[in-house]
Amino acid sequence: MQGHTDTHFEEELRDLKAEILKMGAIVEEMIARSTQALVARDSHMAEEVMSQDPEVNQLEMGIDERCLQLLALRQPAASDLRFIILGLKISKDLERMGDLSVDICQQVTQLNLEPQLKPYQDLPRLAATAQRMVKQALDSFVKRDAELANQVCEMDDEADDLKDQIFQDVVTIMQKETEAAARGVRLILVARHLERIADHATNIAEEVIFMVNGKDIRHGGAKLRH
Amino acid sequence: MQGHTDTHFEEELRDLKAEILKMGAIVEEMIARSTQALVARDSHMAEEVMSQDPEVNQLEMGIDERCLQLLALRQPAASDLRFIILGLKISKDLERMGDLSVDICQQVTQLNLEPQLKPYQDLPRLAATAQRMVKQALDSFVKRDAELANQVCEMDDEADDLKDQIFQDVVTIMQKETEAAARGVRLILVARHLERIADHATNIAEEVIFMVNGKDIRHGGAKLRH
Numbered sequence: 233m234q235g236h237t238d239t240h241f242e243e244e245l246r247d248l249k250a251e252i253l254k255m256g257a258i259v260e261e262m263i264a265r266s267t268q269a270l271v272a273r274d275s276h277m278a279e280e281v282m283s284q285d286p287e288v289n290q291l292e293m294g295i296d297e298r299c300l301q302l303l304a305l306r307q308p309a310a311s312d313l314r315f316i317i318l319g320l321k322i323s324k325d326l327e328r329m330g331d332l333s334v335d336i337c338q339q340v341t342q343l344n345l346e347p348q349l350k351p352y353q354d355l356p357r358l359a360a361t362a363q364r365m366v367k368q369a370l371d372s373f374v375k376r377d378a379e380l381a382n383q384v385c386e387m388d389d390e391a392d393d394l395k396d397q398i399f400q401d402v403v404t405i406m407q408k409e410t411e412a413a414a415r416g417v418r419l420i421l422v423a424r425h426l427e428r429i430a431d432h433a434t435n436i437a438e439e440v441i442f443m444v445n446g447k448d449i450r451h452g453g454a455k456l457r458h
Numbered sequence: 459m460q461g462h463t464d465t466h467f468e469e470e471l472r473d474l475k476a477e478i479l480k481m482g483a484i485v486e487e488m489i490a491r492s493t494q495a496l497v498a499r500d501s502h503m504a505e506e507v508m509s510q511d512p513e514v515n516q517l518e519m520g521i522d523e524r525c526l527q528l529l530a531l532r533q534p535a536a537s538d539l540r541f542i543i544l545g546l547k548i549s550k551d552l553e554r555m556g557d558l559s560v561d562i563c564q565q566v567t568q569l570n571l572e573p574q575l576k577p578y579q580d581l582p583r584l585a586a587t588a589q590r591m592v593k594q595a596l597d598s599f600v601k602r603d604a605e606l607a608n609q610v611c612e613m614d615d616e617a618d619d620l621k622d623q624i625f626q627d628v629v630t631i632m633q634k635e636t637e638a639a640a641r642g643v644r645l646i647l648v649a650r651h652l653e654r655i656a657d658h659a660t661n662i663a664e665e666v667i668f669m670v671n672g673k674d675i676r677h678g679g680a681k682l683r684h
Binding site for chain 1 (some may be wrong): 546
């Protein structure tokens with residue numbers, strides 16, 4: 233009987249993981265397509281991305297519900313407990329990333345009402361970095377791989393630098409052309425949204441390291457350990 | 459023996475609540491002082507706020523640790539479980555609000571290197587709204603008062619509108635004065651940070667409603683109920 237129950241519990245954990253990965257795949261796609269919509273100036277694509285938001289919200293609530301059920305009914309200990317708490321946190325991070333993709337798309341539809349400010353170069357680079365971080369953070373979760381998660385944390389500085397660079401470049405343009413003000417601000421906000429997506433990927437990676445190593449590396453804890 | 463254990467558990471829950479309120483008080487102060495630093499152009503105060511960030515981070519990790527311990531050792535059911543999960547979520551929201559106050563202060567120190575762009579009016583109003591929301595969200599948590607929490611959710615639209623208004627006003631200024639570009643962007647980012655603080659207060663309020671009513675009103679669930 234005990235064996236039967238355990239198998240069932242393992243199945244439930246597998247289902248939880250599958251749901252998180254399903255949500256992750258949708259959010260990864262939203263991020264990729266929001267940048268594509270920006271570069272291609274494709275408002276239709278931007279609206280498609282925005283229409284995916286309710287599905288992501290539903291998935292988040294479903295995952296929360298699953299986690300609460302598992303905590304209440306299974307009363308898991310040690311590593312399973314950490315895994316379930318991680319599930320709660322990842323679903324929150326993914327939901328925010330979905331929101332940020334929607335925020336990007338809102339800026340894209342506004343930007344597309346006016347002529348393009350300049351060919352975007354650093355924004356797609358920042359977007360690519362953010363996407364790589366999200367993908368790798370989820371991989372590190374699936375593989376319980378702290379080393380992979382660590383690489384995600386290291387990429388965060390790259391994302392920060394790109395965002396600062398974009399800020400400088402766009403402000404320089406705005407100083408030359410007054411009519412660029414609104415569009416310039418929108419591009420800076422897009423950069424900021426992408427950087428926040430990178431931050432959420434970093435959150436996930438830090439939580440994975442905590443799950444695997446049982447050590448809290450958030451807020452500079454990693455530096456203390458080295 | 460059972461009675462003794464229950465009393466001890468109740469004490470632990472009280473301690474958890476006290477820690478959350480302590481963290482909340484510090485973050486409320488950070489938000490208030492970051493706006494004060496903006497309005498008074500006081501870089502010294504801005505730096506003081508930034509120096510509070512490590513304490514907030516420590517409190518978050520301490521609260522997380524407490525919650526995990528309670529979940530692992532006490533295996534609480536039903537309403538206590540929801541309260542502890544809420545503790546995990548609130549500490550995360552508060553930590554982000556602390557980060558956002560730091561972000562505001564970083565912009566303030568940069569803004570203070572140049573002449574003031576214009577007397578700020580809407581920004582302090584937005585800040586006051588955000589502060590009221592944070593305070594009331596924490597009150598609703600302490601009092602387990604869903605009605606109070608509901609009022610916080612309603613204030614969120616006000617914060618959004620103020621942020622949009624600031625965006626419009628600042629862009630108008632930037633269109634007139636090219637040299638206002640960088641400062642204008644910084645003011646818009648401050649407005650955005652304040653609006654995100656309001657969002658986090660709304661998150662807390664929604665979670666309180668969920669704890670009290672056992673119904674998930676996130677993502678428009680509230681509208682379905684009415």
